Amino acid sequence: MSEISLHVEGLKKYFAVRRGFFQRVAGWVKAVDNIDLAVPKGKTLGLVGESGCGKSTVARLVLRLLEPDAGRIVYEGRDITHLPPRDLNALRKEMQIVFQDPYGSLNPRMTIGQTIKEGLRKMRLSKGARRERLEELLQMVGLSAGSADRYPHEFSGGQRQRAGIARALSVEPSLVICDEPVSALDVSIQAQIINLLKDLQDRLGLSYLFISHDLNVVGYLSDRVAVMYLGQIMEYADADDLFESPCHPYSQALLSAVPRPEAGAKRGLSSLGGEVPSPLDPPPGCKFQARCPYAEVRCREEPVAFYRVGGNHLVRCWKPAES
Ligand SMILES: Nc1ncnc2c1ncn2[C@@H]1O[C@H](COP(=O)(O)OP(=O)(O)OP(=O)(O)O)[C@@H](O)[C@H]1O
Ligand SMILES: [Mg+2]
Known part of the structure; x- marks a missing residue:
């Protein structure tokens, strides 16, 4: 296994x-x-980076909604990179996605019950078993049984996201890709949804690829974290290592943008200076060099490989690799 x-x-x-x-x-x-990325079974890999860095494209590639130009996607030991369309339905029962905006992904003309039952239909259950399972799913995500008869617009943002999670779970997936699942929610509601995702993971043994632009949110749930910038992974480490000793200047900047009450004033990515280069015309050499306070001539000229700075901690930067 x-x-x-x-x-x-x-x-x-x-x-x-x-x-x-x-x-x-x-x-x-x-x-x-x-x-290169790996989601350990029953654990969470956080994928973090600013808007436009390619996070959702990774999700769409993994779900085979987009064809990759190169590379391999291996799910449960099976190469699914070129799985023929007839096998994709079975695959999509095992891999589900929860989106940022459940309002956009739930059919507004269907009640939540109808939406979830649509997923349950794929499970070949009897009518009675479907009804029971619907109730179980609603309860699992913290919605009342009466929610089944309501339409998405009758829910709050947090409740809609719970419904989106119930729909994803209806087909009993083992991997759930969460693409900015809490970004559209108030901070207090964000915590509730993150706790729910954590509970569900513990109960059902789910594996998560958890995508967010917010390192703070990623930190709550992730066992491992990949920091992405302009299409590349800049740092890849166990969550504890990354938060304790971030090595890449970009990760350091993202962390400094996380508000900490004891730190007083909040510093942000703006403290880096420079601008995000156009994704159309990435600089040669290190993609981050235009904003990096430590950039040297070689950073502008030579592409940087991944270095292992310890155990499972990888960084795409010369500086920590040499120190
Ligand atoms: N179908 C497409 N055609 C052309 N360009 C695309 C397409 N999809 C994405 N892109 C571009 O690819 C880059 C990565 O987009 P992607 O949506 O993966 O970023 P993201 O990290 O998910 O951003 P966000 O945090 O805003 O969701 C962006 O520059 C985007 O404009
Ligand atoms: Mg996205």
Whole structure:
């Protein structure tokens, strides 16, 4: 039995940007540029980075909603990179996604009960068993039995996200990809949903790929964290190691943007200076160098490989690798 639920190797997805009357290719957005990741079974891999760095593209590639340009996607020891469309339905029962905006992903014309039952239909249960399972799912995510007859617009944001989670769980997946599941919610509600996800993981042994732009949120749930910038992983470490001793200047900046009451004033990514380079025209060398306070000539000229700074801690930067 594999200890890894999902791993990807050398994953790449470039989007062509076309311009003009003849729609000529004017450049490529390297949305996912040679990424290796692993989600351990029953654990959470956090994927964190600013908007546009390629997080959702990773999710869509893993779910086979997009075809990768290169690389391998291995789920439960099985290479699913080129799984034919007829096998994708079975795969999508095992891998589910929870989106940022459940309002957009729940059908507004269906009651929550109907939406969840749609998932249950795939499970080939008798009518009675379906009704029982629906009640069980609602209870599991903290919704009342009466919620089944209500429409998405009758729910609060947090309740809608609970319904979205119940729908994802209806097909009994083993891997759930959470793409910014709490970003649209108030902070107090965020904590409730994160606790719910944690409880469900403990109860059902779920593996999570948890995507967020907020390192604080990622920290609550993740066992391992990958920090992503312009299509590449910059740092990859156990969550404790990353929070205690972040090595990449980008991770350090993200961490300094996490408000800590004892630290007083909040510093942000703005303290880095520089601008996020256009994803269309990433700089040669290290992708972060335009904003990096420590950038040297070689950072501008030479691509940086991953270095192991200890145990399971990898960083794509010369500086910590040499110290
Ligand atoms: N279908 C597409 N065609 C062209 N470019 C795309 C496509 N999908 C994504 N991109 C580009 O790829 C890059 C990565 O996008 P992606 O949605 O994966 O980022 P993200 O990290 O999920 O951002 P956010 O935090 O805003 O959700 C962006 O520059 C985006 O504009
Ligand atoms: Mg996204």
